[in-house]
Amino acid sequence: MTTMHSPALEVAARPRRRWPKPTLLIGLALLLLLLVAALFPRALAPFSPTDFDYEALLKGPSAKHPFGTDNFGRDVLSRVIYATRVDLQIAVFTTLFPFIFGTLLGALTGYLGRWSDALVGRVADLVVVFPFLVLVIAIVAVLGPGLTNMYIAVSAVGWVSYWRLTRGEVMNQKKAEYAQAGRVLGYSPSRILLRHLLPNAVTPAIVYLMTDMSLGILLGASLGYLGLGAQPPTAEWGVMVADGKNFMATAWWISTFPGLALTLAGVTFSLIGDGLADALRPRT
Amino acid sequence: MTPLLSVRDLNVRIPTPGGILHAVRGVNFDLMPGEVLGLVGESGSGKSVTLRSLIRLHRPPIEMTGTVEYGGQNLLDLSEARLRDVRGGQISMIFQEPMSALNPVLTVGEQIGENLREHKGLRGKAAQDRAAELLDLTGIPSPRARLSDYPHQFSGGMRQRAMIAIALASEPQLLLADEPTTALDVTIQDQILRLLLRLREELHMGVILVTHDLGVVAQTCDRVAVMYGGRLVETAGVNDLFHAPKHAYTLGLMRSLPGAGEHRRPLQPIPGGPPDLRSLPPGCPFAPRCEYVTDACQGMEPPLLEVAPGRFSACIHSDELPALKSTPEEVEV
Amino acid sequence: MHASYVIRRLLQIIPTFLAVMLVVFLLVRLLPGDPASAILGDRATAEIVERTNRELGLDRPLPIQFGVFVRNLLQGDLGDSISLKIPVLRLIGERLPTTLFLTAYAAVLGVLMAVPLAVLAAVRRNTWVDAVIRAVFQVGLSLPVFYVALQLLSLLGARLGWFPIGGYGEGFGGHLYHLFLPALTLGLNLAAILVRTLRNSIIEVLTAEYVDFARAKGLRSRVIMTRHVLRNALIATVTLLGLNIGALIGGAVITETVFAIPGVGRLMVDAIFGRDYPVIQGLTLTFALIVSLVFLITDLIHARLDPRAELS
Numbered sequence: 001m002t003t004m005h006s007p008a009l010e011v012a013a014r015p016r017r018r019w020p021k022p023t024l025l026i027g028l029a030l031l032l033l034l035l036v037a038a039l040f041p042r043a044l045a046p047f048s049p050t051d052f053d054y055e056a057l058l059k060g061p062s063a064k065h066p067f068g069t070d071n072f073g074r075d076v077l078s079r080v081i082y083a084t085r086v087d088l089q090i091a092v093f094t095t096l097f098p099f100i101f102g103t104l105l106g107a108l109t110g111y112l113g114r115w116s117d118a119l120v121g122r123v124a125d126l127v128v129v130f131p132f133l134v135l136v137i138a139i140v141a142v143l144g145p146g147l148t149n150m151y152i153a154v155s156a157v158g159w160v161s162y163w164r165l166t167r168g169e170v171m172n173q174k175k176a177e178y179a180q181a182g183r184v185l186g187y188s189p190s191r192i193l194l195r196h197l198l199p200n201a202v203t204p205a206i207v208y209l210m211t212d213m214s215l216g217i218l219l220g221a222s223l224g225y226l227g228l229g230a231q232p233p234t235a236e237w238g239v240m241v242a243d244g245k246n247f248m249a250t251a252w253w254i255s256t257f258p259g260l261a262l263t264l265a266g267v268t269f270s271l272i273g274d275g276l277a278d279a280l281r282p283r284t
Numbered sequence: 285m286t287p288l289l290s291v292r293d294l295n296v297r298i299p300t301p302g303g304i305l306h307a308v309r310g311v312n313f314d315l316m317p318g319e320v321l322g323l324v325g326e327s328g329s330g331k332s333v334t335l336r337s338l339i340r341l342h343r344p345p346i347e348m349t350g351t352v353e354y355g356g357q358n359l360l361d362l363s364e365a366r367l368r369d370v371r372g373g374q375i376s377m378i379f380q381e382p383m384s385a386l387n388p389v390l391t392v393g394e395q396i397g398e399n400l401r402e403h404k405g406l407r408g409k410a411a412q413d414r415a416a417e418l419l420d421l422t423g424i425p426s427p428r429a430r431l432s433d434y435p436h437q438f439s440g441g442m443r444q445r446a447m448i449a450i451a452l453a454s455e456p457q458l459l460l461a462d463e464p465t466t467a468l469d470v471t472i473q474d475q476i477l478r479l480l481l482r483l484r485e486e487l488h489m490g491v492i493l494v495t496h497d498l499g500v501v502a503q504t505c506d507r508v509a510v511m512y513g514g515r516l517v518e519t520a521g522v523n524d525l526f527h528a529p530k531h532a533y534t535l536g537l538m539r540s541l542p543g544a545g546e547h548r549r550p551l552q553p554i555p556g557g558p559p560d561l562r563s564l565p566p567g568c569p570f571a572p573r574c575e576y577v578t579d580a581c582q583g584m585e586p587p588l589l590e591v592a593p594g595r596f597s598a599c600i601h602s603d604e605l606p607a608l609k610s611t612p613e614e615v616e617v
Numbered sequence: 618m619h620a621s622y623v624i625r626r627l628l629q630i631i632p633t634f635l636a637v638m639l640v641v642f643l644l645v646r647l648l649p650g651d652p653a654s655a656i657l658g659d660r661a662t663a664e665i666v667e668r669t670n671r672e673l674g675l676d677r678p679l680p681i682q683f684g685v686f687v688r689n690l691l692q693g694d695l696g697d698s699i700s701l702k703i704p705v706l707r708l709i710g711e712r713l714p715t716t717l718f719l720t721a722y723a724a725v726l727g728v729l730m731a732v733p734l735a736v737l738a739a740v741r742r743n744t745w746v747d748a749v750i751r752a753v754f755q756v757g758l759s760l761p762v763f764y765v766a767l768q769l770l771s772l773l774g775a776r777l778g779w780f781p782i783g784g785y786g787e788g789f790g791g792h793l794y795h796l797f798l799p800a801l802t803l804g805l806n807l808a809a810i811l812v813r814t815l816r817n818s819i820i821e822v823l824t825a826e827y828v829d830f831a832r833a834k835g836l837r838s839r840v841i842m843t844r845h846v847l848r849n850a851l852i853a854t855v856t857l858l859g860l861n862i863g864a865l866i867g868g869a870v871i872t873e874t875v876f877a878i879p880g881v882g883r884l885m886v887d888a889i890f891g892r893d894y895p896v897i898q899g900l901t902l903t904f905a906l907i908v909s910l911v912f913l914i915t916d917l918i919h920a921r922l923d924p925r926a927e928l929s
Contacts, residue, residue: 122636126640129905129909129912130637130640130901130904131863131864131908132863132867133866133867133868133870133871134870134885137885137886138644138889138897140889141889142644142645214758214759218759218761221761221763222763222871225871226763226871226874241761241764242763245767248767252771255764262761263761263764264759266760267755267759270758271755274755336829339833341829341833367835368835368836368837372834372835372836373835379826384827385826385829385830386827386830387827387844387849388827389923389924398831402834402836436924436925447830450830
């Protein structure tokens with residue numbers, strides 16, 4: 001829009017900032033924390049996540065049990081730590097397949113255009129008419145509750161955003177000079193697509209992947225809460241919130257701490273997403 | 285005769301991540317009533333930034349210092365309320381790209397109307413009539429019907445006419461025009477320039493015209509101020525400037541024009557690009573690109589001095605520059 | 618706005634909806650194994666399974682089944698609920714108004730929170746005010762709906778007793794009172810989604826050249842804000858709101874479950890646990906229909922507010 005302006009005015013319209021922001025660093029630091037908890041729960045957790053202790057039912061936070069104990073006497077802190085692995089796994093598996101499938105499909109239809117693009121576009125329009133959560137739980141309802149079926153359901157629905165992002169980028173890049181140059185040099189279409197277009201066009205999808213991981217964790221936990229995701233007695237944050245919901249009045253800690261962990265994980269990925277978006281934004 | 289507008293030591297500083305961008309550095313000039321002054325320079329020379337600061341259009345953190353004297357008051361330290369009377373009321377401004385300067389969701393009639401209400405106290409039927417008159421004045425056919433049209437329903441040239449009509453609603457003393465024809469094709473460009481000249485005659489307005497196009501200057505201006513690297517480097521009457529530039533940069537601009545200078549000579553663009561205003565080297569900012577450069581140019585930045593009656597130049601070598609046997613009329617628009 | 622435009626947009630819904638019916642139809646056919654035994658459970662004898670298959674027309678070829686499905690749908694027959702033994706259409710008709718009330722209420726609360734804060738953040742952009750607003754909503758975006766619902770319920774509902782902890786109440790005022798906490802939950806979630814995008818689009822408007830032109834005309838800031846900025850920002854709000862209707866419905870499913878509100882969202886979750894496939898089908902269809910209608914209405918409002926929209 002401002003291409004006709006003098007550079008000085010462009011600077012005026014979009015002032016400050018390009019010096020590195022703490023967003024990405026904080027996000028990565030939090031991610032490191034989560035990864036340590038996911039990889040070495042045994043080292044961090046004071047207790048086993050599944051051992052019942054009938055001597056200590058519904059005990060509030062104390063030095064021995066910083067997050068208290070639940071109605072089976074299980075240590076909430078230990079369960080929160082052990083759940084990290086499951087929830088990070090949810091973040092990865094709810095996004096990885098949609099990312100791969102959507103990005104490749106977007107590159108392909110963006111490059112080929114015409115009917116393939118129109119066809120996939122129709123399917124995408126159809127998918128977005130269904131509320132995401134509704135379609136996912138309907139599919140899970142048919143396939144049966146559980147994490148694997150949840151991943152299948154999310155993959156069937158979640159590719160659309162990646163398809164859109166990559167398709168648009170590939171269409172832009174296709175017009176760029178180097179792609180034209182590749183064609184003049186006689187490179188095969190698949191080489192132009194995979195070696196030149198896709199690596200350049202995948203940036204927005206990678207940025208969105210981080211935001212999507214944050215959404216994926218929330219979705220997985222929501223399904224867990226509803227009883228359609230991870231199944232008890234697996235320690236998963238959403239399931240744990242559900243476990244404690246009947247004790248909110250007497251033992252608030254059972255639900256509250258897993259919920260905070262969940263929020264922290266969500267914030268982690270959205271900070272990384274924002275930071276990446278900022279760092280990778282094309283310089284003009 | 286007292287000047288309509290007097291600019292003294294105008295400085296504009298724009299904070300950027302890479303440091304303070306000193307976009308306008310100590311600019312001085314006067315504008316007489318009814319005069320058309322061309323402010324010429326490359327992209328990034330600070331000409332648009334200068335124009336915008338005349339009515340204090342820049343917002344914080346951009347900093348403007350110096351004085352812009354109009355009607356006995358300094359516009360740079362006037363209260364917001366008083367400034368609003370001047371803005372749009374006595375000094376109007378038109379922009380380069382009417383499609384982005386006109387609000388897409390308001391009709392052209394509404395956008396003229398808000399000017400008439402603010403500065404002329406006109407409402408309802410009277411405002412409608414006057415708005416139609418203004419569209420007619422700027423040469424828009426069937427003006428009354430077009431009042432209820434939205435900007436996107438106008439063609440490019442008509443849109444620029446509509447913006448001029450909005451700017452003229454308050455019958456200003458001074459019109460600031462920021463590259464008003466750059467976005468238009470050549471025939472429309474010519475029509476718009478003629479329109480501006482006619483309106484200048486009819487309304488006896490002063491005009492400051494920012495452009496990078498010497499052809500536009502030749503066609504419309506009485507006097508020219510050439511900007512380079514945030515400073516004025518030469519000011520002169522339009523004939524003098526085209527006949528005998530007194531700054532090496534102006535000479536370079538002339539030589540890059542078709543139809544100017546010696547016959548059948550290939551065009552010579554000035555090599556290099558504009559200086560980085562965040563870190564200027566000492567000396568003349570044009571020196572790195574100048575074919576007349578000597579050691580004397582490197583020491584300190586030459587000030588703008590009177591080199592002949594009514595002619596100012598900031599070039600050490602102003603006497604050595606060749607005359608161009610060109611007149612503004614020869615320059616193709 | 619031309620009537621032809623409205624009609625054209627309405628007609629565009631028809632193929633979409635046919636495709637939606639096909640998806641919903643195929644969804645239940647995805648059931649592993651035999652649909653009837655899945656519906657009836659493991660205890661059913663082979664004889665009962667076969668009879669059910671015949672009764673439901675499941676022994677016929679798929680295209681014919683789909684034809685019957687569409688014909689029944691067009692006659693308003695969505696089948697009967699397996700667990701409640703009443704027509705699905707009637708069931709949805711009874712429960713839908715509650716959900717519509719809740720989502721509308723939440724949308725109002727969400728917009729009331731999001732718009733002023735987005736304007737404030739945009740006007741004070743890159744100051745601490747902006748930073749705080751953005752940080753709060755960044756965290757808000759990561760707060761799961763079921764968690765916020767549970768915390769509000771236990772704190773403002775159970776512990777402090779300011780609001781009822783469930784139900785729908787009687788009359789308009791009763792609904793407003795009973796649904797306040799659920800609507801607040803959903804509204805907070807919506808506001809978190811809206812604020813950031815809204816802030817950015819308001820900044821885009823604030824730095825648009827027509828705002829500079831308006832300032833150059835000497836207009837008062839109040840006039841510039843109301844006529845030039847908010848009007849354009851409103852267009853962005855409506856569009857965003859429309860785009861997020863799916864998220865709002867998803868949130869309603871969860872919120873209704875936590876607060877025990879007798880709406881279609883809770884019906885959906887109950888139906889899933891009761892393996893009540895006709896209800897799941899009917900609800901999925903209903904939600905898709907609502908989303909397409911909201912998309913349509915958003916487009917129409919957009920065309921109404923933005924004179925450029927009709928051209929494209």
